[in-house]
Amino acid sequence: MNEQTLWASRAWLPGGWRESVLLEIDGLGRWQKVQPDTPLPEGVAPLAGPVLPGLVNAHSHAFQRAFAGLAERRETQDDDFWSWRDRMYRVAGAIDPAMLRAIAAQLYGELLRGGYTQVCEFHYVQHQPEGRPYPERHAMIQALVEAAAEVGIGLTVLPVLYERAGFALPELRPDQARFHLGAEDVWAAATAVQQQRHARLSAGVAIHSLRAARAESIHRLQALAEGFDGPIHIHVAEQPAEVRDCLAATGLRPVEWLAQQGLLDARWQLVHATHVNRAEILAVAHCGSTAVICPSTEANLGDGLTDLPAWLRAGVPLAIGSDSQVTRAWREELRWLDYGQRLSLKSRNVCAAPEAGQPATAERLWQSALDGGASAAGEASWGIHPGARADLLVVDLGDASLAGIPPGRLLDALVFSSPGRPWRDVMVAGDWVVREHQQRGAAERLGHFESVMQRLWAGSE
Numbered sequence: 194m195n196e197q198t199l200w201a202s203r204a205w206l207p208g209g210w211r212e213s214v215l216l217e218i219d220g221l222g223r224w225q226k227v228q229p230d231t232p233l234p235e236g237v238a239p240l241a242g243p244v245l246p247g248l249v250n251a252h253s254h255a256f257q258r259a260f261a262g263l264a265e266r267r268e269t270q271d272d273d274f275w276s277w278r279d280r281m282y283r284v285a286g287a288i289d290p291a292m293l294r295a296i297a298a299q300l301y302g303e304l305l306r307g308g309y310t311q312v313c314e315f316h317y318v319q320h321q322p323e324g325r326p327y328p329e330r331h332a333m334i335q336a337l338v339e340a341a342a343e344v345g346i347g348l349t350v351l352p353v354l355y356e357r358a359g360f361a362l363p364e365l366r367p368d369q370a371r372f373h374l375g376a377e378d379v380w381a382a383a384t385a386v387q388q389q390r391h392a393r394l395s396a397g398v399a400i401h402s403l404r405a406a407r408a409e410s411i412h413r414l415q416a417l418a419e420g421f422d423g424p425i426h427i428h429v430a431e432q433p434a435e436v437r438d439c440l441a442a443t444g445l446r447p448v449e450w451l452a453q454q455g456l457l458d459a460r461w462q463l464v465h466a467t468h469v470n471r472a473e474i475l476a477v478a479h480c481g482s483t484a485v486i487c488p489s490t491e492a493n494l495g496d497g498l499t500d501l502p503a504w505l506r507a508g509v510p511l512a513i514g515s516d517s518q519v520t521r522a523w524r525e526e527l528r529w530l531d532y533g534q535r536l537s538l539k540s541r542n543v544c545a546a547p548e549a550g551q552p553a554t555a556e557r558l559w560q561s562a563l564d565g566g567a568s569a570a571g572e573a574s575w576g577i578h579p580g581a582r583a584d585l586l587v588v589d590l591g592d593a594s595l596a597g598i599p600p601g602r603l604l605d606a607l608v609f610s611s612p613g614r615p616w617r618d619v620m621v622a623g624d625w626v627v628r629e630h631q632q633r634g635a636a637e638r639l640g641h642f643e644s645v646m647q648r649l650w651a652g653s654e
């Protein structure tokens with residue numbers, strides 16, 4: 194890759210907006226020099242609008258893109274997370290590597306257009322439907338790797354430890370057979386990805402949940418990952434029922450259990466840290482772990498609301514995930530994150546902190562999501578500053594949702610004025626992957642995705 198020099202009239206640097214920013218990219222696709230208050234150099238064309246860093250999508254199950262919009266009818270007396278999950282398994286049980294590749298490529302293109310430049314894939318559909326490994330053992334992971342490479346998004350693959358159906362159910366159900374991965378298998382899969390590692394590909398490990406993994410396996414995985422700098426993700430407390438089951442099985446709530454076992458550190462990413470109490474939030478803050486919230490999915494599944502003001506007060510970074518893919522844009526996730534709190538607390542701007550010099554809700558949530566996202570992807574450095582990967586979003590000030598907005602209110606309008614199509618250009622690791630709202634190969638990807646959808650849903654009304 195060639196070194197490049199860019200210049201932006203405004204850019205979101207650590208600490209907030211700065212003017213007249215010179216940006217130099219090295220031959221490896223990382224920021225080499227970031228210098229505000231610098232006049233436009235001769236021979237350099239200014240970027241078409243203000244720029245933001247790309248955001249990490251901290252929690253994704255790519256295959257669930259094939260299910261978005263298809264679980265919105267109630268056919269029985271009760272409909273909750275668990276009935277949704279049984280229907281979701283219909284897709285999980287039907288896809289093969291080629292289908293996953295087509296679904297993921299469509300999704301990843303949409304995520305780039307939604308302002309994400311890296312996606313953490315919490316990946317548990319590993320084997321053939323009846324549970325036998327594919328002849329090419331990591332065929333499903335490879336499908337994700339190829340899909341991400343095709344569209345140019347960064348990918349953190351998280352193979353998932355998954356070995357039982359519940360605290361008191363030592364085996365998997367037949368419809369979960371293809372998810373089975375023990376601690377050694379997870380480590381082998383993560384290592385295989387690490388061997389291909391490059392600027393846009395990395396690996397971490399994951400534990401499906403405390404209900405789906407034995408304590409000794411979690412400790413075994415932690416021991417294997419000793420000295421590993423990749424992230425460790427877990428679905429932690431999405432449902433009140435799993436908190437109750439954890440209490441019944443261990444005497445502790447999930448986050449309490451993880452802390453008491455001495456497992457938590459800065460590598461741990463607590464996905465759906467929804468049903469947690471204040472003491473658990475303080476324990477997470479003490480350990481330096483991150484909370485990963487997936488607002489649109491948690492709303493769609495009726496999970497409940499986390500105590501967002503308490504997380505923010507405790508200074509825990511809050512990463513954002515698209516999870517079940519009902520929404521593929523971070524602006525909408527941040528808006529939902531905040532609106533849930535406003536509705537529940539019957540107040541406005543509850544996530545702002547004027548007393549700490551942070552009166553802008555969107556800016557505070559955005560900065561938290563940037564910091565949390567970096568941890569979720571295992572990136573030591575993220576954002577527009579030297580050493581971080583050269584990712585950026587160029588804002589289209591011609592978009593009607595931003596017309597006439599004063600420059601200092603841009604993030605407020607990006608989050609709280611919708612709809613809009615604000616990302617004119619998107620860069621990942623020094624490459625333009627969206628140019629003037631266009632992506633190479635988008636029409637072809639959509640065609641492949643549509644034919645997979647027709648196969649999956651043939652015969653449905």
Ligand code: ZN
Binds near residue numbers: 252254315428464516
């Ligand atoms: Zn999930």
